Amino acid sequence: MERDALRSLVEAVLLTARGPVRADAVSLATDGEAPEAEVEAVLGELAASWEEGRRGVRLERAGGGWRCVTPPELDHPLRVFHGIAGRQRLSQAALEVLAIVAHRQPVTLPEINFIRGANSAAVTRTLLDRRLVRYAGRKKVVGKPFLYRTTQEFLLHFGLERAEDLPDPEDLIEAEVAADA
Amino acid sequence: MERDALRSLVEAVLLTARGPVRADAVSLATDGEAPEAEVEAVLGELAASWEEGRRGVRLERAGGGWRCVTPPELDHPLRVFHGIAGRQRLSQAALEVLAIVAHRQPVTLPEINFIRGANSAAVTRTLLDRRLVRYAGRKKVVGKPFLYRTTQEFLLHFGLERAEDLPDPEDLIEAEVAADA
Amino acid sequence: MDTTPDLGEVTALGPPVELPFFNGPLDLLLHLIRKNQVSIYDIPIVAICDQYHEHIRTMEELDLEVAGEFLWMAAWLLQLKSRMLLPRVEEEGEDPREELVERLLAYRAVRELAAILHDKDLVRSCIWPAGVVPALDDAQTELDWEEVDLRLLAETYLAVMTRFAAANPPPLEVLPLRYTVQDKMREIYQRIVDEELVPLLRYLNRRPDPEEAVALVVATLELVRLGAVSAEQRLPFAEIYLRRGSRQVDLDRFAGETAGVSDGA
Numbered sequence: 001m002e003r004d005a006l007r008s009l010v011e012a013v014l015l016t017a018r019g020p021v022r023a024d025a026v027s028l029a030t031d032g033e034a035p036e037a038e039v040e041a042v043l044g045e046l047a048a049s050w051e052e053g054r055r056g057v058r059l060e061r062a063g064g065g066w067r068c069v070t071p072p073e074l075d076h077p078l079r080v081f082h083g084i085a086g087r088q089r090l091s092q093a094a095l096e097v098l099a100i101v102a103h104r105q106p107v108t109l110p111e112i113n114f115i116r117g118a119n120s121a122a123v124t125r126t127l128l129d130r131r132l133v134r135y136a137g138r139k140k141v142v143g144k145p146f147l148y149r150t151t152q153e154f155l156l157h158f159g160l161e162r163a164e165d166l167p168d169p170e171d172l173i174e175a176e177v178a179a180d181a
Numbered sequence: 182m183e184r185d186a187l188r189s190l191v192e193a194v195l196l197t198a199r200g201p202v203r204a205d206a207v208s209l210a211t212d213g214e215a216p217e218a219e220v221e222a223v224l225g226e227l228a229a230s231w232e233e234g235r236r237g238v239r240l241e242r243a244g245g246g247w248r249c250v251t252p253p254e255l256d257h258p259l260r261v262f263h264g265i266a267g268r269q270r271l272s273q274a275a276l277e278v279l280a281i282v283a284h285r286q287p288v289t290l291p292e293i294n295f296i297r298g299a300n301s302a303a304v305t306r307t308l309l310d311r312r313l314v315r316y317a318g319r320k321k322v323v324g325k326p327f328l329y330r331t332t333q334e335f336l337l338h339f340g341l342e343r344a345e346d347l348p349d350p351e352d353l354i355e356a357e358v359a360a361d362a
Numbered sequence: 363m364d365t366t367p368d369l370g371e372v373t374a375l376g377p378p379v380e381l382p383f384f385n386g387p388l389d390l391l392l393h394l395i396r397k398n399q400v401s402i403y404d405i406p407i408v409a410i411c412d413q414y415h416e417h418i419r420t421m422e423e424l425d426l427e428v429a430g431e432f433l434w435m436a437a438w439l440l441q442l443k444s445r446m447l448l449p450r451v452e453e454e455g456e457d458p459r460e461e462l463v464e465r466l467l468a469y470r471a472v473r474e475l476a477a478i479l480h481d482k483d484l485v486r487s488c489i490w491p492a493g494v495v496p497a498l499d500d501a502q503t504e505l506d507w508e509e510v511d512l513r514l515l516a517e518t519y520l521a522v523m524t525r526f527a528a529a530n531p532p533p534l535e536v537l538p539l540r541y542t543v544q545d546k547m548r549e550i551y552q553r554i555v556d557e558e559l560v561p562l563l564r565y566l567n568r569r570p571d572p573e574e575a576v577a578l579v580v581a582t583l584e585l586v587r588l589g590a591v592s593a594e595q596r597l598p599f600a601e602i603y604l605r606r607g608s609r610q611v612d613l614d615r616f617a618g619e620t621a622g623v624s625d626g627a
Contacts, residue, residue: 195492196492196494197493197494197495199493200506238492248491248492249491249492250489250490250491250492251489251490251492252489253485253486253488253489254488255490256487256488256489256490259490268487270483270484270487271479271480271483273385273476273480274385276476276477276479276480276483277385277472277473277476279476279479280472280473280475280476280479281472283475283479284472284475296465296468296469296472297385297386297388297469297472298386298387298388298389298431298435298465298469299385299386299387299388299389299429299431300429300430300431309513312509315509315511315513315514316511316512316513317511327512332509333506333508333509334509337491338483338486338487339479339482339483339486340482340486347475347478347479348475348478350468350471350472350474350475351471
């Protein structure tokens with residue numbers, strides 16, 4: 001295998017891999033065309049060349065292989081960037097709380113916590129801030145917890161007129177399209 | 182901000198971002214130290230320099246920003262490395278439904294069925310599963326059928342900036358009419 | 363056993379017919395138009411209609427399922443054919459084929475676009491997005507809000523409820539006993555006193571409630587143990603006949619005597 005081709009493959013593997021990359025695994029991916037020692041040499045070269053100049057990623061040895069990491073001095077702007085990109089994003093936890101509120105409204109925080117098996121106070125707060133859920137009075141039980149409902153904004157996003165128009169989740173997954181046809 | 186520092190930040194952002202990277206978001210991440218135009222310039226430089234020589238990664242515009250992807254010729258060894266056997270191709274029927282949704286969105290299933298002259302329920306379901314189309318509310322007509330739109334995933338998969346970048350089928354007809362006559 | 367294949371059946375089917383697959387009636391019509399090299403704007407309806415029906419017939423002969431949409435188009439074509447054969451009454455009237463042409467053109471455009479998507483899909487399926495994990499500790503999977511649709515919401519809800527059900531299995535329901543052994547001992551003993559000979563299995567078969575049947579069997583065994591009842595079976599699986607045993611038993615004393623039995627049961 002040509003050295004150039006191998007270098008580009010190693011680079012692609014490093015950038016798409018989730019864990020440490022081992023030379024033997026890359027060698028296997030070339031059907032053995034590139035022996036392990038050669039892959040190891042290319043990995044060393046790449047590590048050295050990425051170290052020169054100011055690059056956005058570096059190679060480090062970890063877990064018996066190599067992996068890409070970002071240099072520590074970029075931590076702050078990267079954090080800000082991912083925060084900005086995250087503004088239009090919803091965490092898995094937030095989506096779960098939203099799904100519970102949507103399908104069981106009105107519902108209290110203790111009920112949400114019970115169903116999720118995890119404290120959901122902070123996440124619910126985020127959804128309140130993003131105006132996807134709202135307060136809807138208090139439940140007449142001990143402690144009088146707040147009740148939550150989805151908002152107008154929530155309906156707008158899903159193109160619904162009323163919360164009651166939310167389809168039954170089972171129906172939607174099982175027979176949505178068939179019923180539509 | 183120094184150009185070198187900005188370049189390494191842009192590189193790090195591109196390699197760690199989950200979706201397409203927009204210059205304005207990177208500019209915000211530098212607290213405005215690097216104006217959007219400068220970020221855009223650096224992105225252009227990077228795209229050009231990665232295009233030279235055989236690199237394992239390229240920059241492309243898609244889904245309203247830039248993102249890093251591997252060149253197609255590395256698909257086979259990458260699949261071997263990541264242990265992914267094969268890919269499911271989209272069927273002719275799926276491509277037709279996708280074409281209709283992309284061109285006429287938001288569109289309902291009865292409309293898709295009419296244009297194709299064939300029941301498209303199962304195919305639409307597959308596209309929903311593959312997250313190439315999504316629900317976008319319901320149409321305010323009898324039966325309140327669901328509306329469908331293409332997703333960000335659709336844009337990224339087909340390497341489009343916007344759905345409108347696909348050729349207009351009406352133009353395709355015009356071309357044919359000319360050829361037919 | 364003779365395993366010679368039945369050749370007669372195979373030849374009866376005749377040679378296999380190569381039948382292309384069509385994505386619906388419009389797809390088939392476009393194929394016929396291309397095959398006949400006719401203009402989409404001037405379709406010879408009579409010929410195309412006949413070929414279309416011929417195709418449907420072949421599908422049926424091959425036992426292929428002919429979807430309703432193919433039959434619907436077949437009916438439409440027949441109707442167009444008869445209108446084309448009739449002398450034109452309406453002068454300068456509209457061409458009966460107009461709607462069909464429009465639909466064929468629209469569908470053909472869709473197919474063109476689908477072909478473009480197909481070529482793109484071929485190449486684009488071969489690229490991988492870079493995904494270096496940033497060294498930020500709180501980086502977690504997040505979803506693009508724009509992409510969150512009703513389906514994802516429903517899927518998430520069902521996943522949460524499934525997880526909840528797995529973590530909180532429903533408690534075993536313990537139903538109150540509806541039949542007591544004492545009552546059943548009294549019932550069956552009284553029956554034996556009244557009828558002298560009681561067929562146990564037949565008696566049990568008239569009790570559809572398994573709980574009651576179990577109580578009856580336990581009651582019978584208890585009566586046999588006390589010597590109040592004797593049981594007799596001539597053959598395995600044959601009827602079991604109950605009659606009075608050697609000991610006289612006071613029905614009213616059962617409550618006390620069987621206290622130990624129900625404790626142990």
